[in-house]
Amino acid sequence: KNTKEKDHYLKEIFRLEMSGQSISVSTLSKVLGVSKSSVSNMIKKLVAMNLLNSAPYKSIEFTSHGRELARTIVAKHRLIESFLVEVMNFDPKNVHDIAEEIENRKIDPHGSPIPDVEF
Numbered sequence: 001k002n003t004k005e006k007d008h009y010l011k012e013i014f015r016l017e018m019s020g021q022s023i024s025v026s027t028l029s030k031v032l033g034v035s036k037s038s039v040s041n042m043i044k045k046l047v048a049m050n051l052l053n054s055a056p057y058k059s060i061e062f063t064s065h066g067r068e069l070a071r072t073i074v075a076k077h078r079l080i081e082s083f084l085v086e087v088m089n090f091d092p093k094n095v096h097d098i099a100e101e102i103e104n105r106k107i108d109p110h111g112s113p114i115p116d117v118e119f
Helices: 003-018 025-032 036-048 064-086 092-103
Strands: none
Touching (some): 003 025, 003 036, 003 064, 064 092
16 A cells, blocks of 8 residues: 555645645545545545545544544654754755655665654
8 A cells, every 4th residue: 555645645634624624525636636536546445444434425534543643644744844944954845745755764774674653
């Protein structure tokens, strides 16, 4: 399964939820710039993973497990962005994509596998 894509969806759904927007396939399609069928397929996968609840004509919502995972992913992403800006002196406009790459690393600089843990 594509962890990066899953994380991206969870981050965007979390962001929409925090801003009080109703979350639908068409909203996500616009926000993510992908087709509605791609969104529907990913939502089905996330529902099967017990991360989201989805029903016809209802807003897409997190399960409690899904919300915790999304909070973890968003926190890790924001911490990495903060580190890049405050410690490494990157321009804030340039850190989002770099943070996404770092988040999805599987091997550390010494060649050791990075354990998959919740922060």
